Amino acid sequence: MHTPIRRRGALGVTAGAMLLLAACGTTSGSSPSTSAAPSAAPSVTATTIGAGEGTVSILAWPGYVEDGSNDPAVDWVTPFETQTGCQVTSKTYGTSDEAFSLMKTGDYDVVAASGDASLRLVAAGDVAPVNTELLSNYDGIYDFLKMQSWNSVDGQSYGIPHGYGANLLMYNTEAVTPAPTSWDVVFDKASSYAGKVTAYDSPIYIADAAVYLMTHQPDLGIKNPYALDETQLAAAVDLLKAQRAHVGEYWSDYLKSIQSFETGDTVVGTTWQVIANSIPEGTPVDVVLPVEGVTGWSDTWMVASKAKSPNCAYQWLNYIASPEANAAATAYFGEAPSNQAACEFRTDCEAFHAGDADYAAKIWYWSTPIAECIDGRTDATCTDYSAWTKAWAEIKG
Amino acid sequence: MSTELQERVPRIRDSPARRASVVLSRHARLRLGLLLTAPLFWLGLVYIAALAALLITALWTVDSFTGLISTTWTLDNIVEVVTGSLYQTVTLRTVAVAALVTVVDIVIALPIAFFMAKVASPRLQRALVIAVLMPLWASYLVKAYAWRSVLSNDGLWDWAGAPFGISSPGYGLTATVITLAYLWLPYVILPIYAGLERVPDSLLEASSDLGASTSRTLRTVVLPLLWPAIIAGSIFSFSLSLGDYITVNIVGGTNQLLGNLVYTNVGAANNLPLAASIALIPIVIMFVYLTAARRSGALNSL
Numbered sequence: 065m066h067t068p069i070r071r072r073g074a075l076g077v078t079a080g081a082m083l084l085l086a087a088c089g090t091t092s093g094s095s096p097s098t099s100a101a102p103s104a105a106p107s108v109t110a111t112t113i114g115a116g117e118g119t120v121s122i123l124a125w126p127g128y129v130e131d132g133s134n135d136p137a138v139d140w141v142t143p144f145e146t147q148t149g150c151q152v153t154s155k156t157y158g159t160s161d162e163a164f165s166l167m168k169t170g171d172y173d174v175v176a177a178s179g180d181a182s183l184r185l186v187a188a189g190d191v192a193p194v195n196t197e198l199l200s201n202y203d204g205i206y207d208f209l210k211m212q213s214w215n216s217v218d219g220q221s222y223g224i225p226h227g228y229g230a231n232l233l234m235y236n237t238e239a240v241t242p243a244p245t246s247w248d249v250v251f252d253k254a255s256s257y258a259g260k261v262t263a264y265d266s267p268i269y270i271a272d273a274a275v276y277l278m279t280h281q282p283d284l285g286i287k288n289p290y291a292l293d294e295t296q297l298a299a300a301v302d303l304l305k306a307q308r309a310h311v312g313e314y315w316s317d318y319l320k321s322i323q324s325f326e327t328g329d330t331v332v333g334t335t336w337q338v339i340a341n342s343i344p345e346g347t348p349v350d351v352v353l354p355v356e357g358v359t360g361w362s363d364t365w366m367v368a369s370k371a372k373s374p375n376c377a378y379q380w381l382n383y384i385a386s387p388e389a390n391a392a393a394t395a396y397f398g399e400a401p402s403n404q405a406a407c408e409f410r411t412d413c414e415a416f417h418a419g420d421a422d423y424a425a426k427i428w429y430w431s432t433p434i435a436e437c438i439d440g441r442t443d444a445t446c447t448d449y450s451a452w453t454k455a456w457a458e459i460k461g
Numbered sequence: 462m463s464t465e466l467q468e469r470v471p472r473i474r475d476s477p478a479r480r481a482s483v484v485l486s487r488h489a490r491l492r493l494g495l496l497l498t499a500p501l502f503w504l505g506l507v508y509i510a511a512l513a514a515l516l517i518t519a520l521w522t523v524d525s526f527t528g529l530i531s532t533t534w535t536l537d538n539i540v541e542v543v544t545g546s547l548y549q550t551v552t553l554r555t556v557a558v559a560a561l562v563t564v565v566d567i568v569i570a571l572p573i574a575f576f577m578a579k580v581a582s583p584r585l586q587r588a589l590v591i592a593v594l595m596p597l598w599a600s601y602l603v604k605a606y607a608w609r610s611v612l613s614n615d616g617l618w619d620w621a622g623a624p625f626g627i628s629s630p631g632y633g634l635t636a637t638v639i640t641l642a643y644l645w646l647p648y649v650i651l652p653i654y655a656g657l658e659r660v661p662d663s664l665l666e667a668s669s670d671l672g673a674s675t676s677r678t679l680r681t682v683v684l685p686l687l688w689p690a691i692i693a694g695s696i697f698s699f700s701l702s703l704g705d706y707i708t709v710n711i712v713g714g715t716n717q718l719l720g721n722l723v724y725t726n727v728g729a730a731n732n733l734p735l736a737a738s739i740a741l742i743p744i745v746i747m748f749v750y751l752t753a754a755r756r757s758g759a760l761n762s763l
């Protein structure tokens with residue numbers, strides 16, 4: 065993985081930017097001063113990348129910004145610093161909501177946000193539109209990740225896609241026979257595995273129930289698991305309350321999930337590919353993408369609307385999207401890369417189904433539930449994230 | 462004679478510290494005021510003010526989408542917490558767990574403390590105090606995760622219990638009570654041990670000389686004297702259990718206590734006002750508990 069990173073990507077942009085160098089003041093994605101509604105896209109977008117400011121402050125999931133201090137073998141920040149002269153300071157966060165709170169401090173230039181946070185960041189005016197034409201590596205990103213509902217608003221891109229992954233179904237091959245192909249093993253047939261079912265501990269898991277209902281109760285009319293009106297949400301909540309009777313424990317800490325599948329305390333439930341990869345050889349578990357489809361995540365690198373170092377921020381966005389850096393960061397985290405060429409620098413791409421558009425099409429990427437139905441309905445009001453949070457607390461009881 | 466004395470006594474040097482101490486020794490009220498400033502500052506600003514801030518936050522609301530707190534006054538959160546069935550269920554569960562943990566701890570602590578204070582030799586006594594304190598030197602998380610593996614499907618409990626047909630209770634409320642009782646045990650043993658140390662041996666001897674049986678001595682002599690210490694210990698285990706959310710997370714299975722509701726509302730839902738409203742529940746419960754403990758006179762001897 066540690067081939068010396070060639071200096072084409074980020075350096076090319078820097079050189080180009082030098083030619084286009086405009087006054088620093090005009091080259092920023094400055095903050096939207098007006099309304100914070102999601103539709104009110106700020107009009108000011110960066111048009112050129114100017115000279116780097118010398119520093120850039122990054123907020124990201126653990127494992128996204130590694131400079132070798134945690135593991136000397138894992139370092140894709142130092143090459144960036146030597147290429148661009150932008151010194152990186154970074155902070156990690158544990159949940160999307162933590163990231164959302166931290167962005168309010170205005171201390172960060174760049175944030176790596178999952179879909180359950182990105183729209184909120186746009187709505188709160190904390191992130192600025194991103195002019196992807198300035199990012200030479202944007203062309204290399206898979207098309208199915210670009211301009212999606214979680215990384216764009218009104219046709220305006222708000223960032224550059226990073227890795228993506230699916231929330232799969234994991235099962236114990238000895239306890240769960242025949243091998244499941246449907247989510248019904250954790251819903252309608254969960255009683256067979258009472259006390260040994262697991263589920264992801266977050267309000268966003270309601271979408272998993274909605275994905276199941278899309279197939280099994282079509283008369284509810286769910287078109288998008290993140291656009292649920294009152295009735296649809298109630299149906300999902302009922303399904304999850306029935307499921308709770310059979311759940312042994314919920315997980316949000318992935319190490320806890322690994323351990324309970326290893327010991328047999330859990331035999332079936334949601335999982336991530338990285339968990340499956342981390343379970344020791346010999347444990348009788350397998351993962352499957354069920355027929356109903358799955359939820360998943362696709363993260364986005366976004367630029368703060370009040371960024372102090374917008375030029376370095378753009379250079380970071382372009383750098384982290386380059387095949388080498390994208391491969392290093394997504395491999396370390398355990399997810400599929402977003403850059404088509406990244407798999408040349410990774411050996412485990414197949415395990416994550418990188419670039420498999422059919423596979424990716426089965427994933428409903430995490431997206432913030434908002435009152436305005438994102439499935440296009442105008443005659444209905446959808447339930448927002450706070451309604452989901454309350455519902456989730458009631459499901460757990 | 463007087464000149465001799467003057468020569469022997471060193472001359473008093475006039476320093477600012479000296480002058481200050483003269484002023485302080487002459488003005489009792491000023492002395493008291495200065496002594497009390499630091500603790501009052503701590504109690505008033507850091508403790509009371511923080512609680513007041515919490516109460517105020519509970520009266521605000523949050524915009525669920527932009528995550529901004531709107532500072533318009535409303536009782537909605539508090540009404541929801543008081544009337545919502547979810548909060549009632551979780552409150553009852555939390556109080557039941559805390560009460561059970563307290564009872565279990567007292568039942569285990571009483572004989573241990575009695576042995577330490579009245580039976581063991583001074584040497585053994587010291588060793589036992591260290592043994593009781595030892596678990597406090599390990600991290601809370603380490604102990605909770607250790608219980609997680611003990612209680613797991615192929616854990617120590619199942620392995621050791623298999624020959625006797627005893628299987629692990631698995632993850633759930635039972636596991637939570639066991640783990641919490643383990644974690645808070647030293648905090649219950651120590652006050653009871655201290656209380657027992659203060660019961661004079663002569664009283665026990667007198668009781669037995671007057672013909673009382675051992676159980677009668679324990680019931681009518683030791684227990685009444687020990688009661689304040691037991692209540693003091695119970696305050697620790699009860700209040701610590703009431704606020705806990707980590708153990709429930711680790712061994713509680715699907716259950717949640719009040720602490721978890723606060724945690725998810727701060728961490729996941731970004732709804733500080735609702736979290737503050739929920740946090741008021743344990744505060745009110747502890748207030749009632751402490752008032753009752755005070756009436757019983759238990760706090761007087763602390």
